[in-house]
Amino acid sequence: MTPPHMTRITLSLTAAILLLLPTSAVAKSPEEIYFWVAEEMGISVDPVLPEVHFVTKEYLGQALRHTSRASFKAWEVEYGAERAESFMETYTTGVVGLYDVQNNVVYVGNFLEGCRREAILAHEFVHALQLATEGPVGDSGPAVALVQMFREQEASSIERRYAARCSQGMIP
Numbered sequence: 156m157t158p159p160h161m162t163r164i165t166l167s168l169t170a171a172i173l174l175l176l177p178t179s180a181v182a183k184s185p186e187e188i189y190f191w192v193a194e195e196m197g198i199s200v201d202p203v204l205p206e207v208h209f210v211t212k213e214y215l216g217q218a219l220r221h222t223s224r225a226s227f228k229a230w231e232v233e234y235g236a237e238r239a240e241s242f243m244e245t246y247t248t249g250v251v252g253l254y255d256v257q258n259n260v261v262y263v264g265n266f267l268e269g270c271r272r273e274a275i276l277a278h279e280f281v282h283a284l285q286l287a288t289e290g291p292v293g294d295s296g297p298a299v300a301l302v303q304m305f306r307e308q309e310a311s312s313i314e315r316r317y318a319a320r321c322s323q324g325m326i327p
């Protein structure tokens with residue numbers, strides 16, 4: 156005869172699997188998204204993914220502030236402390252994802268759902284792969300702003316492509 160606790164375990168496992176099935180059939184793992192992005196960029200990649208963390212809006216804001224210290228200093232010099240702080244607030248309020256170049260960590264807002272969350276993850280993976288294949292923006296000489304703009308455009312375009320295919324229920 157099956158001990159009562161075994162029955163309970165079996166039942167709760169079944170419930171967990173049933174609950175997981177509908178989402179796991181749709182949601183992509185970070186690995187799947189990473190390799191999709193690499194394919195879109197036409198590059199072969201190191202199979203080691205950046206670390207991925209899903210974090211709160213507050214955490215994202217703090218991480219952005221931390222990783223943008225150099226930009227902030229430059230804004231302070233160019234525009235003064237008050238305007239620099241107002242720029243920073245605009246960025247920290249709007250941020251939904253971030254790639255920490257120093258530590259190779261991707262942060263994505265845990266308040267995002269479904270395709271939006273995956274598309275932002277795809278965007279940040281583009282930045283990780285840009286760094287891996289093209290090196291740091293800072294090494295790009297006098298064209299830093301231009302390179303930064305190109306990289307942002309590439310990331311945004313892949314993000315949009317991912318979001319469009321995801322919302323149509325197409326497996327990326």
Ligand SMILES: [Zn+2]
Pocket residue numbers: 278282307310311
């Ligand atoms: Zn970006």
